[in-house]
Amino acid sequence: MAPQLITLTGADERTDIDALVELVRTNPLVEIGLLYTATPEGRPRYPSRAWLREAAAALSGRCAIHVCGGGARRELLAGELGDLTRHAPRVQLNGILTLDVATEACRFADTLITQHHELNQQLLGVPARNHALLVDGSGGQGIAPAAWMAPDTEKPVGFAGGLGPQTLADQLSAISAVANDGAWVDMEGKLRVKDWFSVEFARECADIFASATTSPTPVTRPRRRP
Template sequence: MINLCTFTGVDVRTDLGRVADMAAAYPFLEFGVLLSRTPEDKDPRYPQFRQIRDIVDRLAGRARLALHVCGRAVGEFVREPAEGSAYAGQDIEDLVAAGIGRVQLNFNFERAGLSVEEIDAAIRRTRAKVITQHFPANAAVSNGVAAPNHQLLYDASGGRGVAATGYDRPFARKYTGYAGGIGPENAVASVAAIQAVAGDAVVWIDMESRIRTDGYLDLDKCASVAASIAPTLAANVTPG
C-alpha cells in the first residue's frame, strides 16, 4: 500500500506557506528540494544552497522534507574526508539536522567512481533515511548496500517524466518507491497499478517533471494530484 507521495522540486518561486497548508491538509505528502553543485545544473529546479537552507528553516516541522542530491554533490556526501580535514558533506548533514528527513542520492553507479562500500558507509553515517535509485546500472548498489536506513526508488526515467510501462514488486526488507511520468493526468491510475503490485508492502510514489510549469514547481498541479489520490492514501498514513 502507498503511504507517502513526494512532490520533488520546491524552488525559489514556491509559495512555502501554501506548501505548509497542503502538508497539513494531506499528511501523506513529502516535499523534495533538489541540490546540485554541478555548474551546468542552473535551471529553476536547483536553488542555491543558501536558498535551500531558507526553505528548510521555514518548512521544518510544518512539512515532511527530502533533499535530492545530484551531480558532484553526491560524491561530497559519500566520500569520507581524510583524517583532520573537514567533512565535505557537512552542509548536507546540517540540512538533515535542520529538518530534512530523507536524502536521495541521484547517480549512475557505473559512472560515479564510487564503491558500494563507500556508499554503504556514507548511508550509515547519517541520521537521515537515504534513497538510491534502482535501474540496471545501479543494481550493485541496490543489492549490495546493507545499511538499515537504505531505501530504494524505481526510476529508470531519472526525473525526465517518462511514464513507466509497468511496475516491479517492492524490494524485500527495504522501503521502496516508484517514480516515472506520474502527474495530474494519470495519478489515480498509477496509484491503482502500483498498489496492485505492492500488495501489503508499504511503498511510496514520487513525481517531479509533470508537476512543473515553465520549469517551476506548480502547486496547483500538486494540489490536483493530492486531492485525487487522497481517498486512497489518507487511509494508509500512520498517525504520528
C-alpha cells in the same frame, strides 16, 4: 499495498515557502522533495543553498533532500550538508553509485534513498538498515513504464516515472499491486509549468493521493522479478 507517502519534488525559488508549509500541514501524507546541486547555475529546479536552507527549516521533518551531481555527493559524504539534511528525515542520493559509496552515505541520513535500475543493481546489497530504493524505469524522463515492477527486497521501495495530475489516479492501483511496506510515490516533471514548480499541480496530486489511499481497493499481487 497502497503507497504510504507522496513526494512532490522540485520546488524552486519562485515557490512560495508558506504555500509549501500549508500544503504539508493540510496533507499528512505529503513530503516535499528539494533538489540540491553544488552548481545550481540559475537553473529553475535547482534553488540556491540559501533558499533551500530556509525552505527545509520551514518544512522541518516534512521534506527530503535530493542530492544531485558529483559535487553535491562529495559534500554529503564529507558531512557538509548538515544545514539541509538536519531538517530532512530522508535524503535521496541520485546517480550511479558503488556499493561502498551508498553504504557510506547511509551514515548521513535517517533514511538514505538510492535509485534502482540496471546500473545500480549492486545497491540491493547495501547492508545498512536505513537504506531504501526508488524505482524509476524512465531514468528521470517522466515516462510511465508499461508495467510497474519492484525488486525482490524487504527494503522500502518508492516508485517514480510519468506521475502527475493527469496520470496519478490511474497508476496508483498498478503501483499498489507491487508495493511493499513503506512504499511511496515520487513525481517531479509533471508538476512543472514552463519548467517552474506549480503548487497548484502539487496540491492536486496530494488530493488525488489522499483520496485513493484512504479508500483502497483490493489488488492482486503479481510475482516480483529479481
